[in-house]
Amino acid sequence: MRADPWGLINRAHCYPRLVLAGFRRYSAYRAAMLAGLSTNVVFGLMRVGLLLAVIGERPRVAGYDAAAAVTYVWLGQGMIATVSMWSGFHVAERVRSGDIAIDLGRPWDFQLAELAGDLGRFGYHLVTRMVPPVAFGVLFFPFRWPQRLSTWGWFAVSLLLAVMVSFGIRYLLNLSAFWLVESRGLISIYGVASGLLAGLVIPLHFFPEGIRTILWWTPFPALMQDSLDVFVERGSPLPAVGHQLLWAVLLLLAGRLVQRSAERKLVVQGG
Amino acid sequence: MSLIEARDLRRTFTLRRKVGRFRRQRHEVVAVEDVSFAIEAGETVGYVGPNGAGKSTTIKMLTGILVPTGGFVRVCGLEPAARRRELAGRIGVVFGQRSQLWWDLPLLESFDLLRDIFRVPRAAHADRLDECVELLEMGPFLHTPVRQLSLGQRMRGEVTAALLHGPRLLVLDEPTIGLDLESKVRLRRFLARLNAERGTTLLLTTHDLDDIETLCRRLVVIDHGRVLADGPLAGLRAEVARERTLVVDLERPVPPLELPGARVAHVENDGSRQHLVFDRERLTAAALITAVAERAPVHDVSVLEPEIADVIRRLYELRESRALPVVDR
Numbered sequence: 001m002r003a004d005p006w007g008l009i010n011r012a013h014c015y016p017r018l019v020l021a022g023f024r025r026y027s028a029y030r031a032a033m034l035a036g037l038s039t040n041v042v043f044g045l046m047r048v049g050l051l052l053a054v055i056g057e058r059p060r061v062a063g064y065d066a067a068a069a070v071t072y073v074w075l076g077q078g079m080i081a082t083v084s085m086w087s088g089f090h091v092a093e094r095v096r097s098g099d100i101a102i103d104l105g106r107p108w109d110f111q112l113a114e115l116a117g118d119l120g121r122f123g124y125h126l127v128t129r130m131v132p133p134v135a136f137g138v139l140f141f142p143f144r145w146p147q148r149l150s151t152w153g154w155f156a157v158s159l160l161l162a163v164m165v166s167f168g169i170r171y172l173l174n175l176s177a178f179w180l181v182e183s184r185g186l187i188s189i190y191g192v193a194s195g196l197l198a199g200l201v202i203p204l205h206f207f208p209e210g211i212r213t214i215l216w217w218t219p220f221p222a223l224m225q226d227s228l229d230v231f232v233e234r235g236s237p238l239p240a241v242g243h244q245l246l247w248a249v250l251l252l253l254a255g256r257l258v259q260r261s262a263e264r265k266l267v268v269q270g271g
Numbered sequence: 272m273s274l275i276e277a278r279d280l281r282r283t284f285t286l287r288r289k290v291g292r293f294r295r296q297r298h299e300v301v302a303v304e305d306v307s308f309a310i311e312a313g314e315t316v317g318y319v320g321p322n323g324a325g326k327s328t329t330i331k332m333l334t335g336i337l338v339p340t341g342g343f344v345r346v347c348g349l350e351p352a353a354r355r356r357e358l359a360g361r362i363g364v365v366f367g368q369r370s371q372l373w374w375d376l377p378l379l380e381s382f383d384l385l386r387d388i389f390r391v392p393r394a395a396h397a398d399r400l401d402e403c404v405e406l407l408e409m410g411p412f413l414h415t416p417v418r419q420l421s422l423g424q425r426m427r428g429e430v431t432a433a434l435l436h437g438p439r440l441l442v443l444d445e446p447t448i449g450l451d452l453e454s455k456v457r458l459r460r461f462l463a464r465l466n467a468e469r470g471t472t473l474l475l476t477t478h479d480l481d482d483i484e485t486l487c488r489r490l491v492v493i494d495h496g497r498v499l500a501d502g503p504l505a506g507l508r509a510e511v512a513r514e515r516t517l518v519v520d521l522e523r524p525v526p527p528l529e530l531p532g533a534r535v536a537h538v539e540n541d542g543s544r545q546h547l548v549f550d551r552e553r554l555t556a557a558a559l560i561t562a563v564a565e566r567a568p569v570h571d572v573s574v575l576e577p578e579i580a581d582v583i584r585r586l587y588e589l590r591e592s593r594a595l596p597v598v599d600r
Contacts, residue, residue: 014387021384025375028416101336102371105364107356108388267338267352269285 014108015116022120033128036081040133044077048141051202062205067144068232074137075231076200078130079224082122082159083166085200086191091174092183104263111255115167122163144232151230154237158227161244165222168251169194175255178262199225205234219247272348274440274472275310275333280342281496282328302328304496306342312439315466315473317487317504319480319583325496326476330444333474334364347440360389363433367445370425371432372417378428379413382435389436396435403431406461423454430458434465441465443475447482459485480579492586500586504579512577512585517547517559522568530562546575 026033051069055061064072080086091114094100103110137143146152173190177183195201197220204212204225215221226240282303290296303325310316320326331337332344335351335358344351347361372381386396404410407427412420420428426446433441441462447455463486465471477483483490483504490507492499500507516536524542527535532554537546549559556574563569577585 014384014390017384017387021373021376021380024380025373028375097369099369101331102366102369105334105336105355105359106388107359107390267336267355 015112018113018116019120019123022117022122023124024120025117026121026124037129037132040077040080040129041136044074044133044137047073047077048137062203063234064203064205067142070137070141071144071232072203072228074134074141074143075228076224077133079159079162079227080200081129082125083162083223084118084121084125084170085166085194085198085223088118088121088167088170089174089183089187091171092177092187095174095177095183101266104266111171111252111259114171115164115252118163118167122160146231146233148233151233151237154241155227155231158230158237158241158244161241161248162223162227164248165219165244165251168248168255169219169223171255172251172258175258175262178265194220194223197221198223199228203228216243219251222247273309273345274312274314274347275308275474276343276345277309277329277333278307278343280306280329280332280344281340282325282332282337283340301496303332303339306493306496306498308491308498308501310472310474312472313466313470314489315463315487316475316489316491317483318474318476318491318493319478319483320493320499324493326493327444329493330442330476334358334362334442360436361438361440363436363438363441365426365429365433365441365443365446367426367443367448370417370429372425372428374418375416377414377416378409378420381417381428381432385432385435391436395437399435399437400431403427403434406464407431407457423450423457426450426454426458430461434471438471440472440474443473443477445477446475447477447479455479455481462486480583484579492583494587507586508577508582511589512582513550513552514548514577515551515556516575516577517549517556517563518544518573518575519547519560519563519569520544520571521563522570525567528563528566530559530566533559533562 048070051064051073052066055064055066055069059065060068091100091103094103103113106113146155169190173183173187176186180186197204197215197218199221204215204221207215222244226244229235229240230237280303281301284300284302285297286300287295287297306325306329318326318329328337332339333346333351335346335353335355338352346358349358349361351358371385372378373384376384382396382400385391386393391399404413407430409424409427409431412424415424417425417428430443430446443462446462447458450458459482462473466473466486473486475482475486488503489501490504491501500511502510517533521543524540526542527538528545528547529535530547533547533549535545536548538544539546547559547563549556560569560572563572
């Protein structure tokens with residue numbers, strides 16, 4: 001009866017506006033942005049100091065020379081908010097309050113709507129939380145720019161995929177609120193684990209070979225290390241971007257499946 | 272075809288209770304036992320009952336947020352839970368305690384987003400929005416972020432948000448909760464006009480009986496998951512609460528009047544104003560006035576209709592005594 005059973009073609013045009021709305025929502029809180037930005041810069045200074053001390057007089061450690069290490073730190077500091085490592089759990093809050101019933105009752109694809117909002121947020125954070133720390137690093141430290149022009153393109157794709165992976169993980173954590181009375185515990189564990197396993201605290205290349213292999217089978221490096229490797233041109237960009245693409249697709253699909261059963265639980269069991 | 276049709280609607284919840292240290296026992300809670308009613312296009316229906324009576328559960332089943340455990344339900348010809356998204360385009364829902372607006376954005380941007388989400392043609396959207404902005408006087412705060420609006424302003428925004436896609440049915444779950452008197456009056460006036468001019472069907476749950484008094488021509492009373500009474504407000508009054516109060520102002524104070532078929536409920540001004548309660552089935556107001564006039568010179572009289580609260584209270588009393596009349600429409 002309906003030519004468009006998924007409602008994707010007909011309803012496609014609410015998503016661009018949702019991207020814009022995501023951007024505007026975050027730009028409403030300028031003080032929070034400045035506070036987060038200054039924290040990123042202060043911690044960046046500490047991390048740079050620490051990492052340069054580790055490298056010391058040696059030409060390179062685990063493939064990092066001083067310039068690559070500086071780039072790794074400042075780009076990483078810029079990615080914390082941009083990729084949204086530790087925030088973006090409002091859906092769990094809406095599940096707890098019951099407001100989720102309104103979200104799921106709308107004639108839209110909720111996952112796509114949330115992703116659109118998150119891409120808008122990404123756009124805002126790209127300008128306000130990514131550029132300034134990187135500019136700070138460029139001004140005051142030896143910075144390693146990409147040597148090949150194509151790297152910029154790969155990095156753009158890689159960064160977008162990092163956001164998708166981050167969104168995919170956060171979406172699943174958010175939906176866990178349907179089953180767990182308190183999903184905040186799980187979210188805290190993720191916060192601690194992701195910083196270490198994504199390569200934010202120290203480069204994953206500092207880890208022993210065995211651990212790195214295991215991590216490759218998880219989505220964590222796709223949040224950060226993959227993109228950082230692409231930018232400093234650590235080998236071919238293909239394995240890193242492929243790894244991210246694989247996880248982005250898997251996580252987004254898992255999100256759809258889990259959402260379906262969450263909806264069923266809400267509608268059948270009454271939340 | 273009825274806009275809403277519910278037959279033998281039932282909803283139970285399974286709870287798990289801890290028994291001893293590890294064992295858990297399942298037990299069933301019945302939220303809606305057996306609810307049947309039909310609502311036609313253009314009606315204004317108040318759905319009332321005490322907390323826990325099953326009002327919200329019924330509303331959730333009607334809007335597709337909950338699947339009924341048993342029974343039959345159709346809204347706008349659709350099975351709500353199975354076709355929730357499609358139904359969302361045909362009905363408007365306002366939850367007094369939840370928001371469908373974007374908290375951080377100016378009110379107007381929420382309306383623009385809803386236009387795209389519901390795929391409303393621009394011209395139709397603009398017309399409806401202009402009308403709501405004018406009638407609900409939202410002009411001064413259209414560009415204010417929702418989080419900075421007062422509750423009264425936000426509720427006007429919520430109702431507008433529910434109407435922008437032009438639904439034939441508006442379901443309101445406690446729309447006036449927490450509002451001040453002026454905001455309530457404004458909202459009621461708007462809803463009454465919506466029903467009168469556009470023929471939008473209204474179904475509302477409320478604890479505020481003034482909402483019902485001013486808006487609803489029909490009342491469905493629910494208790495313990497069952498329909499206790501269903502009928503026109505005027506008819507319910509007549510059937511259930513047969514007692515009327517005659518207020519007489521006398522030329523001079525007299526002791527409380529003793530008249531057959533009436534009792535004095537209240538005396539004011541030392542006895543120059545008396546409230547006489549009588550059963551209108553047994554005694555007419557005219558006969559009572561004549562009887563009063565024989566005792567003392569009458570200056571003025573008025574007959575008070577029972578308050579809606581009294582009607583409902585009386586319904587519950589009748590249920591307790593199992594003497595509930597069957598109220599037909």
